[in-house]
Amino acid sequence: MPSPFLFRKVLYLVEATGRRAATLDELLRVVAVAEPRSIGYHMHREFLAHKFVHTEWPNDFADWTTRVLGDEMLGERLANLVVFKYRSHEALRARIAAIIAEHLLQYPEAAKLRAPRGREFYLCASRPVVMECAQSALDLADLARCLTSVPASSVFFHMFETRFDGAAHRDNDFAEWIRGELGRHELARRVADIDPYMFSLEEARRRVIAVIASELDAQPRGKEAR
């Protein structure tokens, strides 16, 4: 009997760190000493925000360097990070710092760019508050059913928040459960392949549901998916 998949959700309390940057040198210094939870906040907060238009840049570092400093090349490099390759926010922070440092070495004139007053990069951090959703799944059909109704913050929690614990490589929670509890390796791989960075949370939710639904449709009638 598999252990149930317990849906959780996360709310964030945001804190200012008091650190700010107006230039790339300052941003590099700020990133170099940033706490891991600051990196997580600035990499992911856009995904939980309500939006009227699609956001051009997926994280605050890319957004600020492009829109405020006007350094599009650096913005593109920061946007193209394959985030889940890194197993901890520390590792991700080191990579972000390296990208900025390499860019400054390659294009020293970029150091002259300066944000106007009030549009500096303000380093923040978030403290997650994790709560139960009072929904759980015992099989694939349950999982898909619950996924249609849990809040976006639950999708976020299971696809982003639990990925950076510093342990061995970890897929999103849905893929981990499908592999670990149901033993469905091929399906788990397909769910793991959904890169939430390429979608809004709602699109990512729909894609996970669609992959599970296609698996349920494909299996012989009357056989419960496990």
Add this chain to the structure above:
Amino acid sequence: MEAALDAYRVVVGDRTIDELRALAAPLRGRRVQNINATRVGGGVAEILHRMLPLMRELGLDASWDVLEGADEFYRVTKAFHNAIQGDPVEIGPFDYEVFLRWNRKNAERIDLHGDFVFIHDPQPAALVERRAPSARGQRLIWRCHIDASHPHRGLWSFLERFVRRYDASIFSAPQFTQPRLPVPQFLVAPAIDPLSDKNRPLEADEVRAVLERFGIDPARPILLQVSRFDRFKDPVGVIQAYRMVKATNDCQLVLAGGGASDDPEGAEVLAEVRDAAGNEPDLHVLELPPDAHLTINALQRAATVVFQKSLREGFGLTVSEAMWKGRPVIGGATGGIPLQILDGLTGYLVSSPEGAAFRARYLLNHPEAANEMGRRGIEQVRQNFLLTRNLCDYLLIMHAVTRAEATTIRL
């Protein structure tokens, strides 16, 4: 009338209300004390009036104490208020003395009894001096509602010695915070109450009656700014913008201002505004009492375009109030206004009377675009600036300050 929490379900959905109840459950019975400088007028008092009943409904023992003071204290705290927001104000030793004397007098009267004590803005900041050493487990939180990013240095040095004795602080935006404060600086945007008299839906008759009362023509476009008569709100700049618009588009301007009991400058600024307005029949300067919530609601609903052309601003909640009524808002790019107005989507950010006039002319000539901005504004407020979100943040802070070391809080 105080609205019960469940009444908010139709506005924010069941999930939000259930979430609040779940967050509050572990805090049931805890005493939440709020202390500020005035019971009427200004955004802080409005939020407290609305939030405390909801806290009580969630099982918290919420209370509110108000400072007492004389004119000398309010004169000093008004100067402090302006100086923290960067106004070049002269502050001398006598001012600090007055501030401390009144804080100490109030400390004799107000017992810091809460498990969580939220002290709002600089006026009561020194009450932390009287924190009882025996009050173990008590958490004092300084809630700064104004932009403290570029304060008068001398004043900030004076205030900082109190602020650093709190367990945590709250600011409305990262831009408002201080770089070297050794206590956590939580970020909580203020919020409006969608069910209060100031924001609840009104019948067309109610709106019309208010316009009639002030001789405003409902058939012609109305430009509106609602704010205290305060130089930082640039009411004279709004009059200049209106005159530029009026040169090409028929319209009326309404400047509606309330007062707060802790703002002695209001009358002086109002006189300046009346002088600038002259006797123009389409320019209405309305001095409203602090409780004119329904009137303000009606004016915002009747407006075609709303201004909040501040030069400096705390958060500028009148922006969210106007957006909640589906109005496009033209705001000064200062303080919390850029956090509320999505430039080009829910209104426009401007830096001059000319900018305000240009955007207003555009909106008067493109009513469909104005309506679309208004629709987005409602959603922007629903997602980010309603009282229920503010309450949620306060509950999160109570959990966080009791588990200061926890990087993740599991409920």
